[in-house]
Amino acid sequence: MTFQTLGVHPTIVRAVTAAGYTTPTPVQAQAIPIVLEGRDLIACAQTGTGKTAAFLLPTLQRLADGPSLRRPRALVVTPTRELAAQVGDMANRYSAQLELRSAVVVGGVGMGPQIRSITRGLDLLIATPGRLLDHLGRGNLRLGAVEIVVFDEADRMHDMGFLPAIRQIVAALPTARQSLFFSATMPDEIEALIRRSTVDPAMVEVAKRATPAEAVRQVVHPVEAGRKKELLRHLLGQADIGPTLVFTRTKARANQLVRHLERSGRKVTAIHGNKSQAARTRALAGFRSGRIDTLIATDLAARGLDVQGVTHVVNFDLPHVPEDYVHRIGRTARAGRSGDAISLAAPEERAQLSAIERLVGSSIRCEPLLGFEVPATSRAQIAVQPHRSGRPHRSNGRGKPWIRERRRTSGSGQRRRA
Numbered sequence: 001m002t003f004q005t006l007g008v009h010p011t012i013v014r015a016v017t018a019a020g021y022t023t024p025t026p027v028q029a030q031a032i033p034i035v036l037e038g039r040d041l042i043a044c045a046q047t048g049t050g051k052t053a054a055f056l057l058p059t060l061q062r063l064a065d066g067p068s069l070r071r072p073r074a075l076v077v078t079p080t081r082e083l084a085a086q087v088g089d090m091a092n093r094y095s096a097q098l099e100l101r102s103a104v105v106v107g108g109v110g111m112g113p114q115i116r117s118i119t120r121g122l123d124l125l126i127a128t129p130g131r132l133l134d135h136l137g138r139g140n141l142r143l144g145a146v147e148i149v150v151f152d153e154a155d156r157m158h159d160m161g162f163l164p165a166i167r168q169i170v171a172a173l174p175t176a177r178q179s180l181f182f183s184a185t186m187p188d189e190i191e192a193l194i195r196r197s198t199v200d201p202a203m204v205e206v207a208k209r210a211t212p213a214e215a216v217r218q219v220v221h222p223v224e225a226g227r228k229k230e231l232l233r234h235l236l237g238q239a240d241i242g243p244t245l246v247f248t249r250t251k252a253r254a255n256q257l258v259r260h261l262e263r264s265g266r267k268v269t270a271i272h273g274n275k276s277q278a279a280r281t282r283a284l285a286g287f288r289s290g291r292i293d294t295l296i297a298t299d300l301a302a303r304g305l306d307v308q309g310v311t312h313v314v315n316f317d318l319p320h321v322p323e324d325y326v327h328r329i330g331r332t333a334r335a336g337r338s339g340d341a342i343s344l345a346a347p348e349e350r351a352q353l354s355a356i357e358r359l360v361g362s363s364i365r366c367e368p369l370l371g372f373e374v375p376a377t378s379r380a381q382i383a384v385q386p387h388r389s390g391r392p393h394r395s396n397g398r399g400k401p402w403i404r405e406r407r408r409t410s411g412s413g414q415r416r417r418a
Contacts, residue, residue: 006032009061015094016057025050026206032058035148040201041180042194049206051182052090052306055150060091062148063123064098070121071145077127077169079156081106081277082284086306087152088126100124107131108277115140129157129165136172143172154183154190159321163189170197184330185323212326215333218341218364220353222374225346228316229257231372233264235314235342236294242311243287246296247328249317254296257316261294268294299324306334315343318352322359347374 003013003024016022024032027045034041035058045051059074066073078084088104095102102124103117111134118125118141125132125141135141149170151157157166170193179198183190194201212218223231236244248254251272261268269292271283286292288307295307299319310332319325325343332339343364345353357363368374 001029003028003032003057007036007061008032008057009064011064011097012057012061012094015096016053019093021053025054027051027204028054028057030204030206031055034202034204035059035178035180036061038062038178040178040198041204042186042198042201043180043182043204044184044186045182045204045206052087052152053094055152055180055182056087056091056094059124059148059150060095060098060100063100064095066147068099068101068121068123069145071142072122072125073145074124074148074150075127075143075146075173076124076150076152077129077132077157077166078152079128079160079162081108081128082271082280083153084126084128085281091124091126095124102126105131105135106277107134108280111135111140129162129169133165133168136169143169144174146173146177148178148180149173150180150182152182154181154193155185155187155323156183156327158187158190159324163193166193184327212329212341212360215338216329216341217338218329218343220343220345220364220366221372222366222368223344223346223372224374225348227372228344228346229260231344231369232257232314232316233261234369234372236261236264236266240311242293243290243307243309244294244312244314245307245310245328245331246294246314246316247319248296248298249319251298253317254298257296261296266294267292268296270296272298299328307331308334309337310334311339313339313341315341318343318345318349318356320352322352322355325356326360 001024002022003016004010006024006029008016027043027049031041031043031054035055043051043054055076063074076087078087084104084106088102091102101120101122103114103122103126105114105118105125105127107128107130114131114135118135132141136143151166157163179201181190181194181198221231232246235241246257248257251274254270254272258268258270269283269286271280275283283292283295284307287295313329313332315325315328319328329341332341343353353364
């Protein structure tokens with residue numbers, strides 16, 4: 001199967017090939033023909049499976065086949081500025097030989113350049129919810145000509161509290177339109193919104209919802225909370241550690257880890273909501289170029305970002321929302337590659353880890369590391385014992401690690417937002 005056999009125009013296929021892609025991923029193979037037919041679509045797929053191209057390629061083709069109205073005929077709504085910029089870059093790349101104009105409107109930067117882009121006329125608008133509503137409220141923009149709307153990472157927009165904004169955006173759109181929802185998980189509130197916003201939608205689900213990619217090797221290292229920084233520094237000193245994303249629950253912790261790791265000689269920076277848009281853009285550019293080898297992030301960066309070559313994801317803090325674990329570790333093992341997801345779990349995080357395992361439907365391998373063992377006062381019997389190299393022997397099966405003990409907890413609080 002090729003993009004051309006899916007019905008993608010040769011001009012777009014050439015741009016996709018120039019970008020290094022020749023074979024459609026499963027979600028692309030299923031979604032592209034549906035979008036080209038004009039049907040509404042709900043697509044659930046693991047992160048890193050090519051969802052962006054699955055909606056961009058047929059959307060660009062639909063735009064190229066129709067008249068230019070100088071008003072947006074297609075709208076893509078994303079939860080974060082970084083994801084919007086990434087979608088914009090891909091749209092420019094794939095439409096390089098098409099006479100289409102696109103613009104990205106996000107918060108954190110001045111509105112002047114965005115207003116000028118809108119005034120000059122455009123076919124495709126990529127936006128975050130808040131800034132899009134700002135432009136609508138000020139009369140800078142009208143959505144009456146929109147034929148196709150895409151809600152990318154819809155579950156993340158729900159988690160970030162954007163659901164009221166999404167309802168306002170839907171109300172500003174024409175009733176006769178094509179609606180595409182792309183997401184890795186499907187909360188009840190999003191399903192209800194989809195039912196009200198679509199007509200006989202097709203469903204594409206290329207993997208079990210909230211299932212990590214098989215190419216991600218997952219492991220949990222039990223460790224006391226006070227020794228996590230020391231263990232992280234130890235892990236990042238290993239020879240096989242390449243570009244690494246480290247996730248924390250808070251902005252303050254991210255900044256602390258940057259200062260701690262800088263002293264170890266790592267090329268490290270942070271990305272989170274307190275950073276200016278310019279600083280966030282520089283951080284991502286440095287990480288993508290290799291000038292930065294360790295990026296410390298809050299869950300702002302967990303969804304949708306496509307950074308090639310990430311070999312390791314480290315969960316310094318386990319997320320309170322189990323679905324965020326899947327999205328975090330999806331930053332590695334992308335585009336057919338393999339990768340490692342390492343979670344540092346303190347005894348007080350047993351409930352979070354239990355909730356994650358229930359979500360993914362399996363236990364995550366537990367490997368205590370020599371020198372970082374959790375004291376007996378803080379854990380139950382550990383089945384996997386480390387040897388001198390720091391790598392664990394296999395359990396004899398008679399004991400249960402403390403990670404299994406937490407299954408008796410209630411798991412309360414697992415739905416709290418990060």
